[in-house]
Every structure is written in structure tokens, then in C-alpha cells.
Amino acid sequence: MKDTLNSSPPVIEARGLNLVFQTADGPVHALKDLNLTINRGDFVSFIGPSGCGKTTFLRAIAALEHPTDGTLTVNGMSPDEARKKRAYGYVFQAAGLYPWRTISGNIRLPLEIMGFSKADQDARVERVLDLVELSGFGKKFPWQLSGGMQQRASIARALAFDADILLMDEPFGALDEIVRDRLNEEVLKLWARTGKTIGFVTHSIPEAVYLSTKIVVMSPRPGRITDIIDSPLPKERPLDIRDSREFIEIAHRVREGLRAGHLDD
Amino acid sequence: MRGLSVPPVILPAPFAIAATIAGSLPTLWQDFAQTILKGAIPGFLIGAGAAFGVAIAIDRSPFLQRGLLPIGNFVAALPIVGLAPILVMWFGFDWQSKAAVVVVMVFFPILVNLVAGLQASERMQRDLMATWGASYWQTLVKLRLPAAMPFLFNGLKIASTLALIGAIVAEFFGSPIYGMGFRISTEVGRLGLDMVWATIAVAALAGSALYGMISLIERWVTFWHPSQRH
Ligand SMILES: Nc1ncnc2c1ncn2[C@@H]1O[C@H](COP(=O)(O)OP(=O)(O)OP(=O)(O)O)[C@@H](O)[C@H]1O
Ligand SMILES: [Mg+2]
Numbered sequence: 249m250k251d252t253l254n255s256s257p258p259v260i261e262a263r264g265l266n267l268v269f270q271t272a273d274g275p276v277h278a279l280k281d282l283n284l285t286i287n288r289g290d291f292v293s294f295i296g297p298s299g300c301g302k303t304t305f306l307r308a309i310a311a312l313e314h315p316t317d318g319t320l321t322v323n324g325m326s327p328d329e330a331r332k333k334r335a336y337g338y339v340f341q342a343a344g345l346y347p348w349r350t351i352s353g354n355i356r357l358p359l360e361i362m363g364f365s366k367a368d369q370d371a372r373v374e375r376v377l378d379l380v381e382l383s384g385f386g387k388k389f390p391w392q393l394s395g396g397m398q399q400r401a402s403i404a405r406a407l408a409f410d411a412d413i414l415l416m417d418e419p420f421g422a423l424d425e426i427v428r429d430r431l432n433e434e435v436l437k438l439w440a441r442t443g444k445t446i447g448f449v450t451h452s453i454p455e456a457v458y459l460s461t462k463i464v465v466m467s468p469r470p471g472r473i474t475d476i477i478d479s480p481l482p483k484e485r486p487l488d489i490r491d492s493r494e495f496i497e498i499a500h501r502v503r504e505g506l507r508a509g510h511l512d513d
Numbered sequence: 514m515r516g517l518s519v520p521p522v523i524l525p526a527p528f529a530i531a532a533t534i535a536g537s538l539p540t541l542w543q544d545f546a547q548t549i550l551k552g553a554i555p556g557f558l559i560g561a562g563a564a565f566g567v568a569i570a571i572d573r574s575p576f577l578q579r580g581l582l583p584i585g586n587f588v589a590a591l592p593i594v595g596l597a598p599i600l601v602m603w604f605g606f607d608w609q610s611k612a613a614v615v616v617v618m619v620f621f622p623i624l625v626n627l628v629a630g631l632q633a634s635e636r637m638q639r640d641l642m643a644t645w646g647a648s649y650w651q652t653l654v655k656l657r658l659p660a661a662m663p664f665l666f667n668g669l670k671i672a673s674t675l676a677l678i679g680a681i682v683a684e685f686f687g688s689p690i691y692g693m694g695f696r697i698s699t700e701v702g703r704l705g706l707d708m709v710w711a712t713i714a715v716a717a718l719a720g721s722a723l724y725g726m727i728s729l730i731e732r733w734v735t736f737w738h739p740s741q742r743h
Contacts, residue, residue, distance in 0.1 A: 310644055331646055338644045344637045347737040348659045357655060358645040389737060409645075 257324060259413060259445045260286040260309055265318035267304055277470035278304040282318070284464065284473065288412075291439055291446045293456035294464045295502060301471025302449040306415050309447065310338050322413070334362060336413035337406030341421050343398035345390035345405075352377070352386035355405045362409055376404040379438060396427040400434075407442075417449045429487060432458060436485055453506075454490055457481075457498045465505035475505035525707045530714065533707040540691070541715055548693040549719050551608035552680035556615025557672060563616065564623035564668075569653075571624075572631050582628070589621035593682055601687040611692075614683040619672035623665070630664025631657050663738045666731040673723045677716060 265282035268275045278301045294302040307313040311327035322330035345354045352373050359369045377383050380400040420428045450456050456463050465475040571578045597614050604610035634657050642652045684694025693712050700708040
């Protein structure tokens, strides 16, 4: 199992990673001695209590924060180089669509910045709108759509330029459970269709277990990894897999990991 | 009621003012052209343009931010009664000195609003730009300037009122023998209060028109802002 996964070089590799924020109240050790390997096509969830460094780690991968110590590589390059090669799409917790642009205009924005040709832009916008089931909404402005649709649009925007890494920071955190279930299913389908490597931050144990091939459990002060669980669930996952024995067992292990992190305090 | 009665020489009846307006259209037009079309509007445009350029320069360089904002603040604090005579000495009696007064008056409110507006985009929106590898100018044009527009228009609306006041008051300190400020100061001296009020009416109309025009453009440019949606 391990050997087949390791046959291609890791997409993201962290070795002895430390990240310390200097704040007015002294240093904050946001990430401590992180070791993690993410392979091509993995769906990795990060779960842990507030302040354990999930966002910081994702931002470090995206070169939005810079580690103070250790190594972090993305596709074998530094995160900064990887960004310049458009290695990843990033989806934040809020949709972050620009209100003066239509949905199509928002999805087109990264394409304009990266210098895609006009015809290519049009084709890509259509394709990703279709992918997130928003065809026909391209001419609407963001504020005319529901929160769930806005979040789908922001995913479409992250997909438009075909980065092979998709980083999502609690993308569905603000949505109700039913919409969330639907979007989780869509994300899984998308992952199956595109074969992207996905890093996904969540607070929800069922969400983490349902989506991931690998679950990273973290704990705070200082932010560190307490458990890494390789999920035995099949790639094909209907919603009712959440009632299966295996699912409940993994959820249990995640919960234990989270509890252990708390006991250390 | 009797206590509030005002002698007609100070507040003429509206119909008397209307009659004066109708009877002195060529004079009023000449004054309007001199003060508004040559003084206020060019001054407003130059001041706005300069504020825009300086705002970008300040944005690029923290050093300039520390240097230019306090200077701008200082100039803005100069009282117009002190400033106008100096500028009239520098630029002469004609409209050029009036436009210069207007430039100085509108510059700072527009600058301050634009500088604030350029900080108005959200961190997440800027982070998105960074993840796409956007350059400074791409981020400026596609994110920060659009996000700054509601602020810019606030500044422009404040400045439009100031432009009018500046162009009129500057004429009190020297002007050719026409212009709205000249008219007001000479007619007050001759107790021609109907003409003073006629000129004030023209000024009010011009001010409203200018403000209205800016609001219209604002509506069109910042249609996406919560305050403009309907
Ligand atoms: N820019 C920053 N400056 C200073 N400290 C920061 C900064 N960003 C994060 N931190 C600190 O680093 C730690 C980790 O924060 P992070 O946002 O990564 O947590 P998180 O796991 O994403 O939490 P949540 O679940 O609430 O989103 C926290 O203690 C936080 O206060
Ligand atoms: Mg977070």
C-alpha cells in the first residue's frame, strides 16, 4: 500500500516545520515540529480545536505565511516558487467574491491575471461553472446568490486555472448541514473527476471522515500533529456510508485523538 | 411675526429675485462662466487628478506617506482668507488664481479619502490576489481601486461643495469686473441685494447640479456597494 503511494514524489512535504508569530504579547508557536507527507491525489483533512494552526499550515503551503524553521516543499519546490507556477487554488472560509464583478467575472479574474487568452477564458469559465452546477448564473452578481452558491462559485474560481492542488479552509463552515452535505458530495465527485490533491480544514469529525483519504488531527499551544489516520474507506462514498461500522470506528479514533490533545494541556 | 420681519432691501421678495434673474441673464451667465466653468470645475478636476496621483505615490512609498500626508494636512488647515490673497498675487486676478484656490481646497479631502479607500479591500481579497501571483499593479487595478471607489466618491462630493465656496470667495480678494464672488461683494456694497440673491440662487443651482452629477456617476460606478443596491 505504502509503496504504490510513494511511487510518485510527494506533492507536499513538511519536515520539522516550525512557524512562530511574533506578536505584541510575545511569540506564538503556531506550528511545532510538523512532519507530514501528502501524495498526489490525496484528500487530506485537517481537524483540531480552534487555534491549533490548521489555517496557518494551509497558508504556509500557499506561501501566505513563511515558516521560521524546517522545510516545506510543494511539488519539490519552495511554496513561493510553486505559487508562481500556479500550483494551487485556495478557497477561504468566506467566498470572498468581488462584488463589482459578476460570477463569471469573478471566475475570470485569476485567468486575466495569469494571462490566459480571451477564448480560453470563456471556455474555462463555462466549464467550471458547469462543474459546480452554476451554469446559467454567470451573469448574476455575488450578492444575488445564496451563501452556498457563492461558496460554489469561489470553488469554481479556484478550479478555473487547473492548479493540481486545491486548498480549502473551512469552505462550508458557515452553511447549514443540508447544504453542507450536498456540497461535500459535490466536492467528492469533483475530486474523483479531476484527481486533484486536496487539503481541507474542518471542525466537523463526520465531514473529515466522509471526505478524506488521510485525516490529520492537530492540537493547540503549540500547534502540532497528534495523529495521522489513513482512511480505509473506498473512494466511492455514498452519503449513507456514514452509518457504516468502519466510518464510526474512524470517527471514534479522530475523537480520541482530539481528546488526547486536550489532555496534554 | 412682526419681530421676524426683514426689510425688503435685505431679503427681497422671491418674485423680485426672479425678475432680477430674468432681467440680468447675460450678466449672470458671464459670472457663471467665469467662476464655475473657468474657476471651480478646472480647479476641481486638477485637484482631483493631483490627489489621485499623490495617493498612488503615497501608497507605493511609506516614506512619502509620512512626508506628504502631514504637508497636505497643513495646507488644508490654512484658512482660505489667508490663502486666497497669496494665490491671487501669484496667479493674477483672472480665473487662474481662482482655480488654484480650488485645487488647494479640494486636494486634501480627496487625497485622504482615497488613501483610506486603498486600504479598504479585505485581507482575504488581497490574499487571493497573492495566491494567483498578481503584481502590484494588477492588484491595484483589479482589486484595490474598485474597492476604493465608494471612498473616492465621498471625497469628491465633499470637494464639490468646497470647490464652489473656494471659487466664489477667492474673488473677494481680487478679480476682473465679473464673476460671482465679485458680483456678490460689489452688489452688497451698493445694496443691490436682489442681484446678490440672484447670484446666490445661481450658485445653489450650480452646486446642486455638480453634486447631483457626481452622485449619478457614483451610482453607476459603485452599483455593487450595499448603499447603492436596490
Ligand atoms: N497573523 C498572525 N499573527 C499572530 N498570530 C497569529 C496569526 N495568525 C494566526 N496566529 C495565531 O496562531 C495560532 C494558530 O492560528 P490558526 O488560525 O492557524 O488556527 P486554526 O487552527 O485555523 O483555528 P480556527 O479553527 O479557529 O480557524 C493561534 O494561536 C493564532 O492566534
Ligand atoms: Mg482557521
